[in-house]
Amino acid sequence: xxxxxxxxxxxxxxxxxxxxxxxxxxxxxxxxxxxxxxxxxxxxxxxxxxxxxxxxxxxxxxxxxxxxxxxxxxxxxxxxxxxxxxxxxxxxxxxxxxxxxxxxxxxxxxxxxxxxxxxxxxxxxxxxxxxxxxxxxxxx
Amino acid sequence: xxxxxxxxxxxxxxxxxxxxxxxxxxxxxxxxxxxxxxxxxxxxxxxxxxxxxxxxxxxxxxxxxxxxxxxxxxxxxxxxxxxxxxxxxxxxxxxxxxxxxxxxxxxxxxxxxxxxxxxxxxxxxxxxxxxxxxxxxxxx
DNA sequence: TAAATAAGTAACTAACTTTGTTACAGTTAT
DNA sequence: ATAACTGTAACAAAGTTAGTTACTTATTTA
Numbered sequence: 001x002x003x004x005x006x007x008x009x010x011x012x013x014x015x016x017x018x019x020x021x022x023x024x025x026x027x028x029x030x031x032x033x034x035x036x037x038x039x040x041x042x043x044x045x046x047x048x049x050x051x052x053x054x055x056x057x058x059x060x061x062x063x064x065x066x067x068x069x070x071x072x073x074x075x076x077x078x079x080x081x082x083x084x085x086x087x088x089x090x091x092x093x094x095x096x097x098x099x100x101x102x103x104x105x106x107x108x109x110x111x112x113x114x115x116x117x118x119x120x121x122x123x124x125x126x127x128x129x130x131x132x133x134x135x136x137x138x139x140x
Numbered sequence: 141x142x143x144x145x146x147x148x149x150x151x152x153x154x155x156x157x158x159x160x161x162x163x164x165x166x167x168x169x170x171x172x173x174x175x176x177x178x179x180x181x182x183x184x185x186x187x188x189x190x191x192x193x194x195x196x197x198x199x200x201x202x203x204x205x206x207x208x209x210x211x212x213x214x215x216x217x218x219x220x221x222x223x224x225x226x227x228x229x230x231x232x233x234x235x236x237x238x239x240x241x242x243x244x245x246x247x248x249x250x251x252x253x254x255x256x257x258x259x260x261x262x263x264x265x266x267x268x269x270x271x272x273x274x275x276x277x278x279x280x
Numbered sequence: 281t282a283a284a285t286a287a288g289t290a291a292c293t294a295a296c297t298t299t300g301t302t303a304c305a306g307t308t309a310t
Numbered sequence: 311a312t313a314a315c316t317g318t319a320a321c322a323a324a325g326t327t328a329g330t331t332a333c334t335t336a337t338t339t340a
Contacts, residue, residue: 059337199308
């Protein structure tokens with residue numbers, strides 16, 4: 001599995017927006033901090049926009065701003081905005097229904113995988129952008 | 141992220157071995173149940189072998205057998221045997237150290253990502269191949 | 281009104297991963 | 311000797327990702 005950096009880029013982006021609350025932040029500025037191309041950031045901004053986490057403005061002094069307070073944006077909100085696939089994948093082809101294992105394994109694993117992902121997601125749900133921002137401030 | 145099916149294939153394989161305890165099970169037999177190519181199964185068997193979960197034998201009546209009781213093989217053992225990458229990825233390039241966010245974000249996210257993965261892994265650690273085998277039997 | 285700045289977006293590349301496949305060498309039971 | 315296995319190399323096809331260039335559209339400001 002090749003894991004994407006979208007989630008990390010998205011958290012980075014929203015943290016930057018939380019640091020400069022109110023002001024429009026352009027993608028170039030964020031890209032410079034995250035050391036990537038502005039288009040990569042803009043693509044992620046589109047996903048965050050679709051999820052209702054930010055709004056953006058074109059033109060001079062344009063950029064992105066948060067639509068919610070940092071306290072009300074959890075990492076789970078962000079995760080769901082930018083990662084669509086599950087952590088675990090079942091078989092690429094449907095297993096043999098004439099085998100007792102093949103006939104049952106997908107149901108069983110589906111439940112287990114859901115439980116495992118939920119456990120992971122509840123950790124993400126417990127952390128807000130505000131907490132990350134504060135941790136950064138505390139460190140300085 | 142393109143998630144792999146190795147974990148699912150590996151659980152499927154070990155469950156099959158647990159069902160026919162003692163007997164050597166050939167890759168073709170497992171592949172037929174999982175609806176994939178025998179080489180795919182053999183490649184996964186190599187990983188399970190390296191992790192000490194199975195042994196395998198060449199030649200007529202060859203195949204794979206478990207090296208531990210099904211009760212003593214957890215999904216976490218299997219996961220670690222076949223998936224080497226982390227669920228989450230940090231930035232592909234090192235963030236800008238001259239930015240307060242860039243300077244701190246990787247440490248902060250590293251901790252959070254570890255917590256989230258640990259939560260997921262402890263669910264996997266709580267389930268054994270024996271449980272899966274029993275669930276299959278109960279269903280019939 | 282012109283210029284400058286920014287998002288939005290399309291198109292493309294390079295690198296990488298994954299599953300599936302063929303082929304064949306080595307091993308072992310019968 | 312033969313047949314049935316694993317082990318393994320090599321390759322293709324498909325998909326994803328990050329990065330890049332280039333352009334259109336929107337908006338501010340001088």
